[in-house]
Amino acid sequence: FLTMRLVSEELRSGTIETLMTAPVSETHVVLGKYAAALVFYLFLWAPTLVFCAIVRWFTPVDWGPIAASYLGIVGIGALFLAVGLFASAPSKNQIVAAVASFFFVLVLFSIGLLETLANGETARAVLGYLNLWQHMDEFAKGIVDTRHLVYYATGVGFFLFLTTRALAARKWR
DSSP: OTTTTTTHHHHHHTHHHHHHHSSSOHHHHHHHHHHHHHHHHHHHHTTHHHHHHHHHHHSOOOHHHHHHHHHHHHHHHHHHHHHHHHHHTTOSOHHHHHHHHHHHHHHHHHHHHHGGGOOSHHHHHHHHHHOHHHHHHHHHTTOOOHHHHHHHHHHHHHHHHHHHHHHHHHTTO
């Protein structure tokens, strides 16, 4: 829901034309909006660090699993923000953007359920890698694996690329 207004409000109000005629590319616009949403998301999680400090005050804490969990939260949040920004790009209505974003995130979560239904070994391996539940579970256990970081980074890059292409396609309408 953080991203439902990022592009759709620009489209609804007509300020997207002004923004797109400025001397910046679609990529800069998308990255700027994404960075703003990501910084806001991180600020929303920042107060929870106080809870960690309070718990540390009273008892010893293993910071490894806590740091891994926060890294997982940042990764999944970054992915969901990129998905939401992509869902906001083609729509002038914020509610439609929010519903589309929810649908895309639901599909990302459902891919992991299809892994058990896959017959082929290759299909099972691909669906296993796309399984969002497994990536989250590893971070919750305190395991930081570069495969999970690459998964989030490529997902973010893919959806930001799609958002850039959606904005570039609007130029020709």
